[in-house]
Amino acid sequence: MTEQVDVVVIGAGHNGMAAAGYLAREGKKVVVVERMAKVGGMTSSGYMIPEAPDHLVTPCAVELLFARKSGIIEDFELHKYGLRTVDPDPTYAYLHPDGSSIALFYDYHRTAEDIARINRNDGKAYLEFMKTLNVMMDIGFPLMMAEPGRPDVGNLSKMIGSAVRNVRLKDELVAMSKATADQIACERFEHPATIALLLGIAAGAGPVDDDGNAAAYMIFAVTHKYGTGKPIGSLQSFSDALARSIEASGATIQLNAGVAEILVEDGAARGVRLEDGRVIRSKMVIATCDPRTAMRLTTPGGVPRTLMQRIEHAPANRSNAAPFLANVAMSGPLTLKKHQDMRHDDADLNKAVGLVGTPEEVREAFAAARRGDIPDRHAVSLS
Numbered sequence: 001m002t003e004q005v006d007v008v009v010i011g012a013g014h015n016g017m018a019a020a021g022y023l024a025r026e027g028k029k030v031v032v033v034e035r036m037a038k039v040g041g042m043t044s045s046g047y048m049i050p051e052a053p054d055h056l057v058t059p060c061a062v063e064l065l066f067a068r069k070s071g072i073i074e075d076f077e078l079h080k081y082g083l084r085t086v087d088p089d090p091t092y093a094y095l096h097p098d099g100s101s102i103a104l105f106y107d108y109h110r111t112a113e114d115i116a117r118i119n120r121n122d123g124k125a126y127l128e129f130m131k132t133l134n135v136m137m138d139i140g141f142p143l144m145m146a147e148p149g150r151p152d153v154g155n156l157s158k159m160i161g162s163a164v165r166n167v168r169l170k171d172e173l174v175a176m177s178k179a180t181a182d183q184i185a186c187e188r189f190e191h192p193a194t195i196a197l198l199l200g201i202a203a204g205a206g207p208v209d210d211d212g213n214a215a216a217y218m219i220f221a222v223t224h225k226y227g228t229g230k231p232i233g234s235l236q237s238f239s240d241a242l243a244r245s246i247e248a249s250g251a252t253i254q255l256n257a258g259v260a261e262i263l264v265e266d267g268a269a270r271g272v273r274l275e276d277g278r279v280i281r282s283k284m285v286i287a288t289c290d291p292r293t294a295m296r297l298t299t300p301g302g303v304p305r306t307l308m309q310r311i312e313h314a315p316a317n318r319s320n321a322a323p324f325l326a327n328v329a330m331s332g333p334l335t336l337k338k339h340q341d342m343r344h345d346d347a348d349l350n351k352a353v354g355l356v357g358t359p360e361e362v363r364e365a366f367a368a369a370r371r372g373d374i375p376d377r378h379a380v381s382l383s
Contacts, residue, residue: 003280005029008272010259011288013041014242017253018072019286021246030251031280033272035258038236039243041288045234052329056234061204061325064229064238065222076245083241087227088351094197095354099342102197103352108224117344119191129188132172133221177215181208182363184217192359199362200355200381207321207366228353262287262294264302292316321369334382354382 007023009016012034020030038044042060049055064085067073073083090103090111100118105111108130116123176184181202185195198217199208205216231238243253258275262285269285287294295303295311336349343349357365357379368375 003031003278005031005280005282007031007284007286008033008280008282009286009288010262010272010294011041012036012039012239012243012253012255013288014043014067014072014239016041016286016288017239017242017246017251018076019288020251020253021076021242021249024246024249024251031282032246032251032253033257033259033274033280034253034255035275037255039253039255040236040239043235043239045236049327049329055327055329057327058235059325059327060235061323062235064231064235065219065226067238068226068229069222072242076242076249078238078241078245081241081244081248083238084232085229086232087229088348089227090347090349090352091223091228092197092201093339093347093349093352093354094193094200095336095339095349095356096193096196097358099338100193101339101343101349102193103343103347103349104197104201104220104223105347106224106227108220111224115191115194115197118193119189122189122191122194125188125190126194129217130221130224132176133217134225136173136176136215137218137221137225175214176217178212179214180211181213181216182359184214185359195359196357196362197355199359200357200379203362203365203379204323204381206323207319208362209366210319259297261299262297264299267302269298290316319366319370320372321366356380356382 006028007020007030009020009030009032012032016032016034017039020032023030034041036044038046042062044060045056045058047053047055048057048059064073073079087106090105092104094102096102102118103111103114105114109127112123112126112130114123115126181199185198185202185208189195189198201219202208202213202216205219206213247253257278259272260275261273262269263271263273263279263281270283271279271281272285273279287297291311291314295308333350336354339354340349357377361375361377362379364375364377365379
């Protein structure tokens with residue numbers, strides 16, 4: 001059986017479905033093929049623990065905060081299709097071993113005041129830190145929203161305009177984009193609790209001693225401005241809403257449809273052959289899996305050998321260390337009585353993502369992973 005469409009999208013994760021939705025709205029005939037029995041990919045959730053059938057598991061630690069700025073939620077009217085979110089304030093909170101805490105509020109001035117209760121210099125430094133991060137966001141987001149090969153005039157002008165207005169911060173922005181998260185935290189702040197807050201959040205994006213990882217601090221700017229947007233009903237509700245929206249736009253989603261081959265003819269992708277033998281012919285194939293997997297699925301000999309080898313040798317997690325998410329089924333909600341009792345305000349730490357781990361424990365966690373060991377003490381975040 002052969003089907004003819006304009007575009008085949010491999011993978012019904014949020015990236016694949018967003019691509020399919022935008023193309024469908026432009027009048028293209030689009031089909032999304034997904035090897036799993038449900039949509040979502042890295043934004044999926046499910047009841048995956050037989051011994052805890054009521055425990056909803058989200059296997060990938062993905063937040064909606066960047067999706068909120070991307071325009072996807074508004075463009076696809078996801079609230080119309082069932083997405084509901086809540087925004088706890090504070091969103092994150094560092095939990096120090098002595099029972100004290102630092103809360104990350106929407107208002108970064110309030111966060112600076114919270115930091116100043118522990119270290120006055122750090123409170124002042126946080127305000128300066130946020131000036132740099134806000135500019136970084138103003139420059140970085142238009143760049144992220146533009147197509148690298150063909151940046152549109154609107155996003156390009158926003159990026160250039162922000163860069164020109166903030167040229168005095170050029171050196172700081174360059175340092176932030178190249179440095180390690182650990183270096184930036186230690187350069188700008190003094191108290192271990194403040195440094196631990198920064199490292200705890202940056203660690204969610206990767207090893208804190210990798211060059212360029214300091215760019216992860218843009219999470220602070222996004223969180224202060226837009227909040228995290230916790231989806232009610234888990235991340236699966238976001239994916240399900242996105243699926244309903246793009247299907248309403250005309251895109252088709254086929255589940256349990258694993259791809260056996262990306263059909264390459266005369267140097268161009270012309271469709272896919274599914275594992276069940278069906279063939280879907282198309283003018284274009286968009287593969288949302290990683291580049292190595294995509295290239296390995298192509299017709300043998302269809303892609304030049306040099307390009308195949310280039311992809312095989314592309315740098316990917318060479319440090320052998322990455323964040324790890326573990327869902328733990330518990331008989332009741334986790335409460336932070338010690339830290340909550342020591343708060344000086346009405347901030348509810350139990351609704352925030354709690355960051356546990358001193359700077360030394362965050363560093364050792366990644367160092368141990370590189371050695372293939374398990375650290376004696378873990379740096380964790382509690383959602």
